[in-house]
Amino acid sequence: MRLPLRLRHLLLTQLFLLPALAFSSCSQNSSEPVEKWVVGLVSYDTGAQSLDKYQNFKEYLGKQTHKIIELEPALNELQAVQQINNKTWSVVFAPPGLAAIAIGKNQYTPIFPLQGLKNLRSVLLVRDDSPVSTIADLANKVVALGQPGSASGYYLPLYDLYGLTLKEIRFSPTPATILEWLSKGTIDAGALSEEEFQQHRNQFGTTKFRVLHTSRPVPAGVVLVSPTVDANAQEQIKKAMNEATGSIVEDAGYIPNVKVPDYSQFVKLVEKVRPLDAQVKKKPAVLEFNQTSAATPQPQ
Structure with a gap:
């Protein structure tokens, strides 16, 4: 039996469309981006x-x-x-x-x-032959810190140095660089973690270092x-x-x-110190808050 012309046209259209739709579906599935x-x-x-x-x-x-x-x-x-x-x-x-x-x-x-260490601490170091004996003696001296974002190299030492006016703060790209600067006498003091100090302390010939101050502990990473x-x-x-x-x-x-670990207290410490970010880049670096800044920390 011969199909009506209209029906034949409809069937042919569907036969052409089916492969195209199948190809389109496969293409869409294969091109979906993976997160x-x-x-x-x-x-x-x-x-x-x-x-x-x-x-x-x-x-x-x-x-x-x-x-x-x-x-x-x-x-x-x-x-x-x-x-x-x-x-x-x-x-x-x-x-x-x-x-x-x-x-x-x-x-x-x-x-x-x-x-790693559960109670990370920061140490402020000087050369063993340095006349500096207390944190207060660092007034008008050159001190090296780590990069902003470092607990042991930046936030903890800044908290403990609060109230001082330093001649200059230099920023070290790595903890080992601070010891290198100390060994050459280009800075008066520098901050890094206890663990990093023990790791790198013997890499600088006969230079001996002395711990001037040890910070409070902070949580593990x-x-x-x-x-x-x-x-x-x-x-x-x-x-x-x-x-x-x-x-x-x-x-x-x-x-x-x-x-x-509970980070609530350390987050508060960092929030108190961060208003000093603008001060640390100045010469001299006056490590005090202005009246609009956060509450004054109490170094320990």
Whole structure:
């Protein structure tokens, strides 16, 4: 039986459309972008070398979450703060100073503590032959600090130096550089963590250093998740990291299934010190708050 012309035309149209629709559907599915998460960390001067130990973690997290995972090292805390302020980093392996800014100012969520010292302290160092014997003796002297964002190199020493007028504050790109400057006598004092001091102290020939002051302790570093990562995805990250193998956990340097440290007090300390940011770049550097700044800290 011969079909009416109109019906034949309709059937032919459908036969041509079906492959096109199928191709369109496949194209749409294949072109759907895979979400990318950037994992940030501070590597100082080691750069790409520091990423090696995170490779297994990167591959594992990508497989478990079906996301593209990218590792991004920052060479110092200042670069890291910029990335956190821009919320470029989805996950951060953050030392304490960086963690305080991310939690207090940028609403990042801590999910795991990092391995290492639980009670990090900052030390103010001088050369052993220096006449400086107290913090007050640093008035009108040249003092080196780490980059803004560093707990041991910046926030803790600034808190303890409050009230002094310094001839100049110099900013070191790495903790080892502070000891180098001290050994050459180009600064009078410098701040870094106890751990970094022990690590680098013997690299400068016969120069001996003396601890002038030791700060209060701060919490351990933490793994943070950005507020741009939704709640379901955050739980997915936590589950994957909790269930990772021991070798992956060890290489990445975090502690699963452990309560994160309380950052509330340290966040308050950082918020008190941050109004000094404008003062530290001046010569001389007057480390006092004006009347519109935050409440005066009480150095301990």
